[in-house]
Structure formats: structure tokens, C-alpha cells
Amino acid sequence: MNVFKHAEGLFDHLIGVKKRAAFKKKDDSLDPMQEYMTVGEYQVGSEQKTPGGQPYNLTVYKDENGVLHQALSLESTEKLAPEYVREFNEELGCYRAFANKKTGRRYVTEQYLDQFIDRVHDHVRQGKNSVNVSVISDTHYKDRNSSDFYGWNGLTHVNEFSYLDDSGLLNLKVHLGDWIDGSDAGFLGESELMKLRDSFVSDRVPTIMIKGNHDENDKFDEHHDLKASFPENEFENIMWPSMYAQKDIHYISRQHGVCYYDVDDVRFISVNTSDVPYELDAQGQKKYDTKITLAVREDQIEEIIEILAQSSNKKIILMSHANPINRKGTNALKYNGRSLHELLVAFNQREKGQMHSSRGIPPEFRLANDFDFTNIKNARIIAYFCGHRHREDQYRINGIQYILFNCSALMGPNHVLTTKYNKNWNRQIDHHTEFAGYIVNVDSRRHVIQVFGYGAAAKRRIFYI
Numbered sequence: 001m002n003v004f005k006h007a008e009g010l011f012d013h014l015i016g017v018k019k020r021a022a023f024k025k026k027d028d029s030l031d032p033m034q035e036y037m038t039v040g041e042y043q044v045g046s047e048q049k050t051p052g053g054q055p056y057n058l059t060v061y062k063d064e065n066g067v068l069h070q071a072l073s074l075e076s077t078e079k080l081a082p083e084y085v086r087e088f089n090e091e092l093g094c095y096r097a098f099a100n101k102k103t104g105r106r107y108v109t110e111q112y113l114d115q116f117i118d119r120v121h122d123h124v125r126q127g128k129n130s131v132n133v134s135v136i137s138d139t140h141y142k143d144r145n146s147s148d149f150y151g152w153n154g155l156t157h158v159n160e161f162s163y164l165d166d167s168g169l170l171n172l173k174v175h176l177g178d179w180i181d182g183s184d185a186g187f188l189g190e191s192e193l194m195k196l197r198d199s200f201v202s203d204r205v206p207t208i209m210i211k212g213n214h215d216e217n218d219k220f221d222e223h224h225d226l227k228a229s230f231p232e233n234e235f236e237n238i239m240w241p242s243m244y245a246q247k248d249i250h251y252i253s254r255q256h257g258v259c260y261y262d263v264d265d266v267r268f269i270s271v272n273t274s275d276v277p278y279e280l281d282a283q284g285q286k287k288y289d290t291k292i293t294l295a296v297r298e299d300q301i302e303e304i305i306e307i308l309a310q311s312s313n314k315k316i317i318l319m320s321h322a323n324p325i326n327r328k329g330t331n332a333l334k335y336n337g338r339s340l341h342e343l344l345v346a347f348n349q350r351e352k353g354q355m356h357s358s359r360g361i362p363p364e365f366r367l368a369n370d371f372d373f374t375n376i377k378n379a380r381i382i383a384y385f386c387g388h389r390h391r392e393d394q395y396r397i398n399g400i401q402y403i404l405f406n407c408s409a410l411m412g413p414n415h416v417l418t419t420k421y422n423k424n425w426n427r428q429i430d431h432h433t434e435f436a437g438y439i440v441n442v443d444s445r446r447h448v449i450q451v452f453g454y455g456a457a458a459k460r461r462i463f464y465i
Contacts, residue, residue, distance in 0.1 A: 051107045097430040116454040117167045124441040131263045135438040137176035137387025138407030147429040148412030157408045157435045165202045171263045173205045176387035177212025177321030182219040186229030189217040193238045212321040216290035227284030256300040271320035295335035312377045322388040327395035335365040345398045391421035406436045425456040
């Protein structure tokens with residue numbers, strides 16, 4: 001029996017030597033514990049870049065399928081369960097990053113975000129009218145174990161983004177939409193939204209949850225030519241009750257995704273650019289594909305007008321998934337994007353009037369909203385935040401600064417759908433380019449907006465108010 005045990009151990013050792021050699025050829029820049037390929041127990045510490053540089057017991061073992069795993073347990077603990085675990089990925093030719101069994105977060109990401117938070121602290125003023133908002137967009141969570149594109153990593157990104165909640169720096173937390181990719185069966189999409197919601201909500205920071213054009217699950221319907229996989233208001237019923245239930249989030253109604261939140265003299269207003277009627281044909285299929293029909297409608301516009309009419313003495317920032325206009329100033333939505341921008345300009349110019357729709361617009365998207373901003377005092381719309389385009393961009397039109405944020409979803413350099421902006425980042429799983437997120441500082445005293453990015457994002461962008 002001892003002979004067989006010795007032979008098995010020798011075999012594991014030889015396999016480990018082979019995999020170590022392959023790993024070193026592939027990439028020797030990752031953590032030193034990648035080299036532990038032989039089944040056994042080891043003592044590791046700061047030289048192996050353990051969490052906090054503390055001494056750990058490293059256990060290397062195989063599961064029933066012969067896949068190598070690593071587990072880290074503090075030397076000082078008497079608990080049997082390890083604190084961090086990971087497994088070897090044959091496709092990547094290395095171990096994945098260690099994840100905390102309790103939180104699901106990778107400790108290398110937490111260390112990276114600690115450095116990011118310190119960088120933000122170094123550049124922002126503390127005190128009144130210096131407001132910090134964490135922003136993430138386009139996580140495209142999908143039921144797939146992907147190492148180069150959308151997949152389970154979307155939930156990981158939201159979970160790790162929530163680590164910023166503990167920094168004590170934030171006044172508000174925002175997801176700009178496209179929570180899911182919308183390409184899984186309806187029951188999976190619903191489950192994914194629930195997991196994302198639970199990972200995103202916070203008892204420390206107020207949250208705003210904006211709907212994206214993928215969040216109706218229409219991509220699945222398109223691919224399979226089936227009946228609508230989501231019932232009416234499915235995203236709304238899953239995501240918005242927890243948003244509207246927060247005591248500091250204000251709203252006119254809970255119907256359209258419009259809400260507002262005030263910090264000192266700064267007001268944030270959410271807009272829903274996936275405001276599309278839920279209409280089914282005789283086959284149970286949707287008349288309007290939300291994925292490609294970006295719009296705002298009359299009832300939502302009415303709520304925005306009512307909020308703006310009560311916004312004296314505020315510096316206002318609007319936020320939505322898609323940008324309403326492009327850098328040329330033309331409509332970037334299918335319906336009413338340009339009209340929304342013109343309403344914002346009318347607010348800044350203290351105008352009174354009525355909104356009208358162009359000819360040829362379907363009745364569902366026609367506008368006939370009255371507005372009167374003549375009594376507004378000391379207020380201005382200064383910026384508009386949006387995602388959707390899977391790149392960073394900015395343009396200033398009629399005094400309103402449009403700021404576009406990159407997608408958090410992993411977009412590998414060789415995927416056909418990867419944007420040029422993300423190809424330039426050469427994004428890879430378990431590297432700092434895998435994800436993207438932001439903290440935005442709005443300093444109305446210094447008349448400046450600073451956008452700090454982590455991952456596949458610019459480190460710092462500055463816009464003057």
C-alpha cells in the first residue's frame with residue numbers, strides 16, 4: 001500500500017513540474033502560489049503574496065474529476081474550512097484568482113481597490129458640496145463560465161464594486177443598466193437579476209438602479225423566436241422596490257424608474273431610456289424589442305418636468321443607461337432623445353413652453369408636455385452620466401457635460417463584439433483590466449467634476465462645471 005501511495009505522490013509531483021513549466025512560459029507575472037502544482041500541504045506567507053502578508057497553510061488537492069484546487073487557511077485558526085479557495089483552469093493554463101469563501105471577492109481585487117480608494121482620497125476635497133458617487137455600468141451577467149467575455153464574472157464585478165461601500169467615502173451608488181446580458185432563458189434571467197440586486201443593495205450607501213436595454217431579456221427572445229421570456233414589468237418588480245423603499249430616495253411615482261437624490265446642493269435624477277410599451281402580438285411576441293428601441297415617453301417626461309420645477313438652488317446631474325443625444329447633437333435614442341435634451345436646455349434658460357413630437361412617431365411615443373421653468377432660481381443642469389456604448393467618451397452641448405462610462409463586463413480582445421476602446425485595454429480574466437468601475441467627485445465649490453476609474457478605465461478625467 002505504501003508503494004502505491006509513493007507512486008501516486010511521485011505522479012502528482014511530475015504532473016506539477018510539467019504544469020509549472022508550462023505556466024512559467026505562459027506568464028510569470030501572476031502570484032507566486034501559481035507554482036504549487038503538487039498535491040500536499042505547504043506553509044506560505046508574505047513572500048508568496050498571501051492576504052495581508054500573513055502566514056497561511058496552503059493545501060493543494062484534486063477533486064473527483066482530477067481538477068487541481070488550492071485552499072488557504074490562516075495558520076492561527078482552528079477552523080477546518082479554508083478562508084480562500086481557487087481551482088486550476090485548463091483553458092488559461094493556470095489557477096484562477098483566490099476568492100473569499102464568505103464574500104466571493106478576490107483578495108487581490110480588494111487590495112487593488114484599497115489603492116484606488118487611497119488615490120481618490122488624495123484628489124478630492126472633504127466637506128460640504130464635495131459629493132462622491134460610485135458608478136458601474138453594463139455588467140452583462142450571463143450564465144456562462146467565460147474567461148474572455150460575458151459570463152459569471154458579471155456578478156463578481158458587482159460584488160467587488162460593492163466593496164467600495166465600506167470606504168466611508170461615498171454619498172451615492174449607481175448602476176447605469178444592462179445588469180444582465182438578457183440572452184439566457186427567462187427563469188435564469190430573473191434569477192440573475194435577483195442575485196445582482198442582492199449584491200448591489202447596501203445598508204451604508206443609498207443606491208439607484210437604472211434599467212438598460214438588455215434588462216428585458218429580449219436578446220433571448222430574438223435568438224429563439226419564442227414568446228416573450230419576461231412578463232410585463234419583470235425587471236421593475238425585481239429591482240425597483242428596494243430602490244424606492246430607501247428613505248432618502250425621492251420620487252413622483254414608482255412607475256417609470258425616475259427618482260432623485262440630494263446631497264448638499266447637488267441633485268441626481270435617474271432617467272429610463274428603455275421606456276417602451278409592453279405589447280404582444282397574437283403569437284405572444286413583443287411588438288417592440290427593448291434591446292433596440294431606446295426611448296423616453298410622455299409620462300416619464302412629465303415626472304422629470306415636475307422634479308425640475310422643484311429644483312431651485314440645485315446643481316443637477318441626470319443619469320440614464322443610454323445617452324439621449326450624440327456628440328453631433330442629434331437623437332441617440334429611437335424616440336425622444338433630442339427632445340429630452342432640449343427640455344434640459346429649456347430648464348437652464350428658464351423657459352416656458354410645450355413639447356411636441358415629430359411627424360411619423362407612433363402614438364405610444366408622442367409628447368405633449370407643458371413646462372414652465374421661469375420661476376427657478378439659482379439652479380442648473382451641469383452633467384449627464386450614461387453607459388451603453390462600452391467605451392469612455394465625453395462631449396459638451398449647450399453647456400451640459402455628457403460623460404460616458406465604460407462597461408464593467410469583460411470584453412476580451414479577440415471577441416467579435418468587443419469595441420475598439422476595449423480591445424486597446426487587452427482585457428483579461430483575473431487581471432486588473434477584467435473589470436471597470438468609477439468614483440465620481442462633484443465639487444460645486446471648486447466648479448469641477450472628477451471621474452476616477454479603476455480597471456479598464458481612465459485613471460482620472462476632469463470636467464469643469
